[in-house]
Amino acid sequence: MSFGSWRRDRLTMRKLFLSDEILMSVEKSARYIGNEVNSVMKDPNAVSLRFCMCFPDVYEVGMSHLGIQILYEMMNRREDVYCERVYSPWPDLHKIMKEKEIPLFTLETQQPIKNMDMIGITLQYEMCYTNILQVLDLGQIPFMAKDRGNEDPIIIGGGPCTYNPEPIAPFFDIIYIGEGETSYDALFDLYIEERKKQDYDRMTFLCKASQIPGLYMPALYEVTYKDDGTIESFGPIYEDVPKKVVRQVVTDMDSSPYPTAPIVPFVQAIQDRAVLEIQRGCIRGCRFCQAGMIYRPNRERSLDVLKGYAKEILASTGHDEISLSSLSSSDYTQLFELVNFLIDECCKDGVNISLPSLRIDAFSLDVMSKVQDIKKSSVTFAPEAGSQRMRNVINKGLTEDDIFGGAKQAFLGGWNKVKLYFMLGLPGETEEDMKAIPILGNEIAALYYETVPKENRQGKCQITMSTSFFVPKPFTPFQWARMYTPDEYLHRAKVVNDTMKEQLNHKSLRYQWHHADVTVLEGVFARGDRRVADVILYAYEHGQFFDAWGEFFSMEKWVEAFDACGVDMDFYTMRERDIDEIFPWDYIDVGITKEFFKREWLRSKEGQITKNCKDACNGCGCMTYNCGICIR
Ligand code: SF4
Numbered sequence: 107m108s109f110g111s112w113r114r115d116r117l118t119m120r121k122l123f124l125s126d127e128i129l130m131s132v133e134k135s136a137r138y139i140g141n142e143v144n145s146v147m148k149d150p151n152a153v154s155l156r157f158c159m160c161f162p163d164v165y166e167v168g169m170s171h172l173g174i175q176i177l178y179e180m181m182n183r184r185e186d187v188y189c190e191r192v193y194s195p196w197p198d199l200h201k202i203m204k205e206k207e208i209p210l211f212t213l214e215t216q217q218p219i220k221n222m223d224m225i226g227i228t229l230q231y232e233m234c235y236t237n238i239l240q241v242l243d244l245g246q247i248p249f250m251a252k253d254r255g256n257e258d259p260i261i262i263g264g265g266p267c268t269y270n271p272e273p274i275a276p277f278f279d280i281i282y283i284g285e286g287e288t289s290y291d292a293l294f295d296l297y298i299e300e301r302k303k304q305d306y307d308r309m310t311f312l313c314k315a316s317q318i319p320g321l322y323m324p325a326l327y328e329v330t331y332k333d334d335g336t337i338e339s340f341g342p343i344y345e346d347v348p349k350k351v352v353r354q355v356v357t358d359m360d361s362s363p364y365p366t367a368p369i370v371p372f373v374q375a376i377q378d379r380a381v382l383e384i385q386r387g388c389i390r391g392c393r394f395c396q397a398g399m400i401y402r403p404n405r406e407r408s409l410d411v412l413k414g415y416a417k418e419i420l421a422s423t424g425h426d427e428i429s430l431s432s433l434s435s436s437d438y439t440q441l442f443e444l445v446n447f448l449i450d451e452c453c454k455d456g457v458n459i460s461l462p463s464l465r466i467d468a469f470s471l472d473v474m475s476k477v478q479d480i481k482k483s484s485v486t487f488a489p490e491a492g493s494q495r496m497r498n499v500i501n502k503g504l505t506e507d508d509i510f511g512g513a514k515q516a517f518l519g520g521w522n523k524v525k526l527y528f529m530l531g532l533p534g535e536t537e538e539d540m541k542a543i544p545i546l547g548n549e550i551a552a553l554y555y556e557t558v559p560k561e562n563r564q565g566k567c568q569i570t571m572s573t574s575f576f577v578p579k580p581f582t583p584f585q586w587a588r589m590y591t592p593d594e595y596l597h598r599a600k601v602v603n604d605t606m607k608e609q610l611n612h613k614s615l616r617y618q619w620h621h622a623d624v625t626v627l628e629g630v631f632a633r634g635d636r637r638v639a640d641v642i643l644y645a646y647e648h649g650q651f652f653d654a655w656g657e658f659f660s661m662e663k664w665v666e667a668f669d670a671c672g673v674d675m676d677f678y679t680m681r682e683r684d685i686d687e688i689f690p691w692d693y694i695d696v697g698i699t700k701e702f703f704k705r706e707w708l709r710s711k712e713g714q715i716t717k718n719c720k721d722a723c724n725g726c727g728c729m730t731y732n733c734g735i736c737i738r
């Protein structure tokens with residue numbers, strides 16, 4: 107049977123797991139019924155391995171995630187594997203499931219997730235950690251890996267948060283380090299083989315799986331701490347378990363699987379459109395940016411492959427918008443050709459083109475003017491810091507000339523709305539750096555009034571400045587940096603706000619900032635160790651989940667959890683790390699050497715710029731992957 111015929115063999119008479127009464131009583135019941143266009147239907151009894159892919163957030167958020175669609179496609183291409191999906195039930199259904207002891211179920215076959223062989227949970231942001239426990243709890247699966255038996259599913263974590271999985275390590279049997287397209291086949295083959303044995307043993311399987319590159323089994327490693335709380339040692343408990351877990355990457359983007367018939371959600375997803383991933387990784391080396399490091403090296407898909415994907419996706423989904431996905435679209439070498447193709451192919455059929463993460467220059471403004479309504483849209487800059495000094499510290503690679511030049515061209519092109527994104531609380535930030543944010547906004551507003559004659563103006567210009575508070579992440583040059591208290595963060599936002607009010611063009615300026623409490627907690631989870639797992643478990647057991655949603659987040663409850671578990675938040679946030687401190691994530695070989703990160707950390711203190719991968723190779727270590735920009 108081919109993959110295509112599975113799709114056509116839809117189980118139209120499927121029985122839903124939840125009763126009509128329950129479905130009628132909860133918000134957006136379509137979140138729980140599955141059977142969407144392009145979802146895969148197979149006979150679950152005819153496969154050797156049942157996998158459940160989980161995004162631990164609500165359906166609309168999870169359905170917007172490209173990574174899950176890629177793995178769903180890849181796994182279901184195997185005849186002996188069936189990959190289904192599950193998302194976090196919203197709190198209204200959560201309450202009913204707990205009260206009635208209804209087990210969490212997959213969307214495809216509407217069967218309990220505890221009956222699956224494996225559950226893969228993608229970890230895209232730290233604030234979803236309590237939702238991992240919600241999924242296990244409703245799934246009626248033990249929270250701790252050590253409490254699971256042969257008949258429980260193998261719980262696997264993947265995604266960007268696995269670059270320091272220690273705060274959640276005790277909840278997982280396997281952590282997958284790297285890109286999902288690479289090691290799953292070997293893992294599935296091994297599991298199917300082991301499962302055939304009469305004396306199948308979960309621990310024996312996990313020990314054997316630890317030999318597969320990129321797979322980390324937390325139970326096979328132990329950690330000891332010094333009196334001051336820092337790590338003394340970290341290593342495997344058995345000799346044949348690898349000391350380092352090496353990140354796996356796709357070396358040929360054109361031959362890796364891509365979902366050209368992605369599932370079309372029933373409930374409007376946060377990003378409800380066709381997505382074309384044009385490249386992976388980024389050539390730039392912004393020192394705060396984890397994505398820019400952990401997806402190195404930059405690898406492009408070829409133009410012809412992308413043209414074919416675009417046509418197929420639009421035909422198979424009926425979406426009326428197509429979006430390019432990339433960390434920095436302007437750096438894609440054939441962007442001009444691709445965008446012109448999309449304009450010719452798509453616009454004639456009324457399909458919109460969305461181009462996020464573009465640098466503002468003559469080319470991007472020209473493209474934007476063809477695909478957007480200028481009056482309604484805005485141009486976006488992410489200078490990240492207000493002063494050039496600070497932009498050099500973070501290695502942003504953006505000068506004032508770039509910003510003013512781009513803004514001037516945008517104003518001449520008819521735009522009068524500009525969005526500016528910054529971070530506060532960056533290492534070494536001074537009051538002058540904070541004040542530079544509204545001063546830059548003011549200068550851009552002044553440029554508008556200088557550039558556009560009165561008779562051509564569409565009212566006042568609108569400059570919206572947003573700041574988020576910086577969180578140091580593992581595997582970045584800023585992994586050694588200290589953070590600040592919530593009050594200190596809010597003081598920084600106040601400096602920006604007060605300075606904005608003093609500006610000549612303050613009526614054209616708007617300022618928004620983020621909550622500081624969430625930032626601090628994110629900071630603890632990002633660089634925490636295994637001791638933080640107790641706190642997450644306590645918080646969940648005392649009612650915390652959906653922490654990524656402001657209405658459910660409670661800092662008081664989290665403070666209570668840290669106190670109850672005797673874990674000090676400040677230990678994780680308020681210290682600049684010693685240059686030779688052992689980090690909880692040091693056993694991961696991300697492909698970039700620690701020497702490179704140290705060098706970049708020290709260069710940042712001097713305000714020295716490091717060139718991007720296109721201009722010069724800085725020997726970060728990724729050459730060992732022998733692909734992408736490193737060999738281009
Ligand atoms: S341009 Fe900088 S911030 Fe953006 S993805 Fe690349 S490294 Fe990260």
Ligand code: SF4
Nearest residue numbers: 719723724726729736
């Ligand atoms: S090895 Fe050189 S070119 Fe390759 S990612 Fe590292 S710095 Fe860039």
